[in-house]
Amino acid sequence: MRRAVSAFDWRLLVRRLPVGVAVGTTVFALVWVLFWAPSTNFGPAIHSPANFLITLLNGLTLAALMFIVASGFSLIFGLMRVVNMAHGSFLLLGGYIAYEVQQSMTNGGGLTVFSSQVNAWDWLVPAIVAAAAIGGIGLVTQQVFLRWNMGQDLRQALITIAISVIIADQVVAHFPLESSIEKGSAVNTSWPGAIDRLVNLHIAGVQYSVARLTMLGLGVAVGIALWLWLYRTKTGMVIRAGVDDRQMTSALGVNIQVTFAIAFVVGASLAALGGAVFTSYAGVNPTTDGQWLLNSLVVVIVGGLGSIFGTVAGALLYALVYNFSISYLPTTGGDCCGQYSPVLTFVLLALVLAFRPQGLFGRPA
Amino acid sequence: LAAHSASVIRLAIMSDCKGAFGGAYELDIGGAEAALAQYAHGKPVSSKKPSAGMTGITIAGHPVKIVGYGCGNDTVPVAISETKRLMEQLKADIMIGPLSGDEAVTIAHYAQKHPTKTFIIGTAGSQDPTLQIAPKNMFRYHGDGAQWNAGTGILAYKKLGWRKAAIIMDDYSFGWTSAAGLIADFCGAGGKIVKRVFPPLNTTDYAPYVQQLPAPSKVDGYFWVVGGTGTGPSLKAYESAYGKVDPKKFVGNLFFFFQSGFADVAPRLIGAYYGGFGNAPGLKTAGAKQYEATMKKWFGPAGFNVTDSFVYNYFNAAHALVIGLTKSGGALGASLNASLPRSIKAGYQVSNGGQVKLDSNRQAIADQYPQQIVKGPDGKPAAKIVGYVPGVDQSFGGFFKKTSPPPGRSQPPCVKHKFPWAGHIKAVQNGVITKKTIG
């Protein structure tokens, strides 16, 4: 009996450990950021509330963009079990298409246009065209290459890898279209002038970018729309059923292929929408695809597959950890520690997965 | 020359066809091939697509065959495997390339182990290949990233009146090297760097890094050494933190006006100074005109920007090769290495009669030309040469040594130091070097 009791204690400890570690880390991180933070860039939040607020807003707005992109990935990945490794390429191509459309609408002649020359339509139309075009490419991809091998995860992942290799090369070969600019050059679009300005938040004197706040709004809007679609209509149920057992779904009279095609198109379009936003927010270049594939993967992994809330949580966690670790890691000397924040970010994510293998909101496998 | 030795000389050209500089592939090849066409009887198979190949190249009676084109992606592993493919599978004797800094480092190591082959760097800006590793069979006829910025820091101090500045640099060897030139120069003149920020390569969101920079009200200006694909995104991040860019507060490196930079970031930076590639595109010298005419002649239909410095550097590399091979009579290896010119006449250089000299490490000592982005007559951004910095060597007159720590996050330190060119930087006006000293 005594042995059993000691085993009991030990196990209990191990089981509580993750929670303990998580709570401990969070509390420590909070105390650090709020009250302590010696030898960091800004010092603790109580001393420099403006920087804290900016870091927070940077995190939230980046999370919104990550959500837009990753939700498309999550839709395809989580619901159809297709690991779409071409998601980053869709974003990249979407970004270039948005750029070309904005160029031609504003007669940019290949040069960056200024936001003062851009009105709301000059932004919206490119984004819509990009989303539609990539939706079309997504549809072709899904119909030609993925439709007939559903369920073969790896094979599909490989197919999309091959497609991403091809798209990457094609982008370098043809974009930007303007002949006086080198192919494969970085390009960017501009936000409409109306939102490309700073607004005074009247908190700690912080001025913040309206464009970034708009991005946050867009992210929320996409989230709500997706949620309504997936959880308030039959389409959502059908997709989830189809993922569980395609044949059976079909045997219930559901043309599951149509539903899958729609889901894929939506997912691809979200990548392009994200691409259009990213092109205004930072700009795209031929390395953007890998970067965003990785971002999407990480967000979806951490949040949990196929859950909208998971994607939200993943995006928030990733973006906040990213921003806060850059801002609040100590910087002593040249070689420590701020620049290790990318490493730290991913270590944290691995730890999340170690304790919750299915991601924050995922169903246990 | 001896007819019996008409063996084929095997040449490889390596550039990047993927990654951040993937768009430069045809340009670089075009640059090298234009020299081969001009000086060695080569005929491009297609004047629109240089990588389609070239026929009829002959030097000192030897046919020269371009055995292959290397395709890097700005990473070390691909650079090395492409080099092996070119040198071992395709059995090239000579390579012109690679394109970027880390690639050059790794190829320098390769060169060290393959002494019978000859390597002429295409257009890479890292310091190590010639300062630290310095294989006897590797040559570079252009400056490194630090050299390219020589004088620009002094200009910021003297002409813009900066005293306190912050610097943001890519966190890898080229970023460090490029920043090193600015820091050494600016601090040497008496300026202070109050903050160094290093975003990693391929950063998705530069906002938190930009946030670390002191606000524009707190410093006189920023050295902006974020390059390749990061220039635009980092500037956008700056704009969304502090509003519009004030070009007078920004001094950059070549990426302010390089390749896509010209369309992507330069329009926002009209008026800003930057280091450039250390050469002087747009100088109205005879050499420059001749060079541009040559490029137009061979690859005019390809339509690319002949003043592009990548093209120019590849051109000079191939030009030097032609001279060297001619002198060695087609002999390779050590005798080619001995014959490669220690000084070449280069189009965008003016001092010493337009010469680029090599130092004992086979690294260029060259004049540098700080530049400014201006609005061109067509309304598009244009690069204007504003200064002339004579004879900058890789060690900055002994400041960088083989034994000193290489450029890094905190290297070099910010110290006052008199560089050889301090006090000798001349103003350039309308493409003409004036007598006026500006720094």
Place this chain on the structure above:
Amino acid sequence: MTEAAAHAESAEPILRLRGVGRRFGGLHAVSDVDLDVIPGERRAILGPNGAGKTTLFNVVAGDLPVTSGRIELFGRDVTREPARQRAKLGLARSYQQSRLFLGLSVEDNIFLAIVGVGRGHLRPVVLPRKDAELRARAREAARRAAIDGRLGDVVGALAHGEHRQVALAMALAAEPKLLMLDEPASGLSRGERQLLTELLLALDADITLILIEHDMDIALRVAERVTMMHEGRVIVEGTPAEIRANQLVHDLYLGSHYGSEPEGGASG
């Protein structure tokens, strides 16, 4: 043998549940179950669909943690032990929906059941002698479950009923002290059911058997004692005869007669 017999004589139950409960959210799938099973006993657990039988198995086997109560197995408190420890102690179970290793052959499936309770899980070398012996045991178990005709076939390619047979073979192969079968007859044809019944009747006396079964012919023939569950609780316990006679059981569970097969000339 003598040891086993001695064990059987001691009244010490092989399985003792006290106040065992399992909740799923607000649903009490199993609540407050007390149960004693003595060594060598044949016990059937009956109950309507959703009564909590499978859940009870799951908590006893350790596949699900309990939310309350205490489980003793072979005189030892195993409430917090993981499933694998309980298997090592001598508990084997089958699943209502066969859980098999679809990528492995029938023989390898059974082989795994044998290795699992023994030592040498982690042995990364082939010991020809030892492996041959283990495999012989696996084939023997397959023969008892009448699936020895398909030893080399990949389990993924078998029919539903054949899966049930493999599952049975695996449970037997572990030579457990306590064998828990969850609806072993479901999906079996009459022929195989017959074989199953015979097999269960002929089971070694020192193996304790707990059986969930909706086929009353089998359950009531094999069992010595029957526990009837309803809505997570034990409502009746008794001998098969007592159970048959119990009106509550009839109302809740047995109904008239479709549960049992019409034997020979039985009326329709």
Place this chain on the structure above:
Amino acid sequence: MGEQLLSVEGLNAFYGSAHVLDDVSFDVQNEQPVAVIGRNGMGKTTLCAAIMGLTPPRATGSIRFLGTELIGRPSYKIAKLGIGYVPQGRRLFPSLSVDEHLRMVSGRNGRNGGWNPERVYKLFPRLAERKRNGGAQLSGGEQQMLTIGRALLLNPKLLIMDEPSEGLAPTVIEQLVDTCKRFQDEGVALLLIEQNLGVATALADRQLVMVAGSIAVETTAEQLRNDPDSQRRYLGVEPVAAT
């Protein structure tokens, strides 16, 4: 006798190279239940799959439903023609709740018959209590109920049930039999696969015996019930030599 509803002619089916169905022919008349019985692994499930256009990679021969050829049709079209399918092993969707299972299917097949989720809940009250449970969070019997309910919501003309009584408590089986008996009144024909002879004979008069991939014999419930000998022969109370 009604008109011909389903007619199977010369049906062969293969898994890879394994020949599982061998020249199967039979038909189902309107409103008339038919049961297929046979030992494990004889090909009963494969027959259902072939009709529904599911798993077997290859099926040859002809299956006609109300004159429409089914072979080569995608299974959602087959289902839409009015065939409901209760698969063996339930095949519920773990990602969907009970309620979602039903809502997802209801109203899919344009036919307006009398089935809606409410009626299914009335038929199986246990399901109503479990509305929010996920498909994998049900007891075996509850799963079976949901599978049947799901198929009924298609308002099928023909219901194919593969061992529906498996895992059901006797009372529920009884209820199931009663329900199925009522199908006839509603114009639903039944193709029933069963191991439980009690259920098979109670529900269908025509009994097809499947042995080694073909219909060995057709008999009637009456005969089968009263003839232990044929029970033994077809359903193999003794181990059958031929396997």
Place this chain on the structure above:
Amino acid sequence: MSPFAWHPRPMSEKNLVELVIGVTLLLFLAVFPVFGVGYWVSFVLTQTFLIGIAAASLVFLTAYGGMVSLAQTALYGISAFALGNMVTKGAVKGLHLGLDPWLAVVLAIAITTAIGLVFGAVASRSAGIYFLMITLTYAVIAFTFFGQVTQVSGFSGIAGIADRTPALVGDPVTQPNRLYYIALVTALVVYFAIRHVVRTPFGISLQGVRDDPVRMGSLGYNVALHRTLAFTFAAFIASLAGVLYGWWNGVIAPDNVGLGATVDLLIVAVIGGLGRVEGAWLGAFAFVVINNYVRDVSVPVLGGSFNTVIGLIFLAIVIVSPSGLMGLWDRLWDAAGYREGSGPRAAAAAGTAGPQA
């Protein structure tokens, strides 16, 4: 003929044919350096062997453990980085400890295996796609770690590893044959080790874990331990590839463990066929050859460089054969009318999908 399992069955006709092909190939490879093209010895084949070893560690985990690991590239990179930091001397990047070459090899393998143990333990509770994900984060951690922590590397990587090889290996540049044979022998040892291990209780139970981990628990197995140890074993194999790579390439850089390289190894394994260990080398060979020789093909309509062509070739391979080149061979064999094993039923499982649920 399950692609996933090895059964001690009597040798079929197909096994025999494969054996004959295998032995012939081996003999050919053994004498190849005598007459073969130097580049094929020093580059194509040596690289094939060592990439194949890394890919084999992935195939092992995938086929037998159901764990599609994206960390194998990171692990073999870690091994090469460890070797580089310990063995190099003088003014190169990294720690340049200048240890004895053999000692460095042993340490590199030990360190990598230990890291594999930790990685494996952390990931052992995950399965399927989640496992893939957590190992992807390992890959990213490795990449950012070596990129950002300049003390041990930085983006330009560590060079000069080939200058300090053990005497047995010699100078890989001037004596490529030695490394060729060492890589060949290592590959063979790895191949047979994997073949052996999957027939042992450990290997079979690993396959059980792949199919149904919960069930394995109720059979008495410690599933997490099994996964951890399998991962450690695979890390050990990958570390061998890493050491060979260090010698062969001389340079190791963060991009060797970047997303691109990670995906490349997956491509290698899948092209070869995730069902069979042989596939690892076949895939590596195809990959190396395609990357090297597809240069001058131009694509009509689309345009673009040879990268488009490579993308198209990979696309074609994956589309044509679900289980890679090995699967293609299996299918060709079947199509030729031969059947393995016990009667017609044996072939029934052939059509089933990838090993992952």
